[in-house]
Amino acid sequence: MSKYKCIIFDCDGVLIDSETIAISTLVDMANNLGANMILEDSIISLKGKALNYCMDLISKLIGKPLPETFEKDYRTNTFKAFKEEIQPIKGIKGVVENLKVPFCVASSGPENKIRLNLEITGLLPYFENKIFSCYAIQKWKPEPDVFLWAAKTMGYKPEECLVIEDSISGVKAAKEGGFDVFGYTEHDYKNELKDKATKTFKTMSKLPGML
Known part of the structure; x- marks a missing residue:
């Protein structure tokens, strides 16, 4: 029997x-604003970073404030791309379908972004009324507030919960x-997570056996 009474999943990744x-x-x-960023490097360096962090970085790279509509335009552009391209992580549906403990x-x-992406990938029914966004409390990872809020709302202490993360900021x-x-x-x-996380796993099919 698992010692964990509740599973808290990160969403992206x-x-x-x-x-x-x-x-x-x-x-x-x-x-397009002149930042000259390299995509392959950015996928590694920006993984798990809050949008505000990314926007500050871009502003520094171009040497001036971003356009006032940048965040709004980014949301519009990503929502369009998500609708066309997004997929669930391989094996995740089988994991959540068979979990024997509460999860969120x-x-x-x-x-609205979380809900859109869960809906497109067919996962929203599993997480309805169990969605916790950093934007709601204005606290972002690596601060622990969103996880503490989720655990408390679900009715559990941190030591009774397990978090599933894929970024170093989320693990921290x-x-x-x-x-x-x-x-x-x-x-x-x-290979950042191995020495930071409690345990690591590479495929979702391994997770049920680790719980």
Whole structure:
């Protein structure tokens, strides 16, 4: 029997394969402003980073403030790309269908983005009324607040919960909050999670046996 009474999933890169789409859109927009960012490097360096961090970086690269409509345009562009391209992480549907304990999602993205991507990938019914967004509390990973909020709302203490993350900022947030955290490493290009997470796994099919 698992010692964990609740599972808290990150969204991007854990439930849905969205980060490459989002970062590609961001890099295209940044380079149109003269940022000269390299996509392959950015996919690695911006993985798991909050949008505000990315926007500050782009502003520094171009040496001036971003257009006032940048975030709105980014959301419009990514939502369009998600509708056309997004897929669930391989094997995740089978995992959530067969979980024997309560679970939820806690993500750095705004709730409308989380809901859209879960709906497109067929995962929304599993997470209805169990979505926790950093935007709702204005606290972002690596701060632990979103995980603490999710655990409390679900009715559990941090030590009773397990967080599933794929980014170093998410792993740090979980550990800071007193959670065990399993690192999903399929896209851990720099092998950052092995020494930081409680355990790591590379394919979703391995997760049920680890619980």
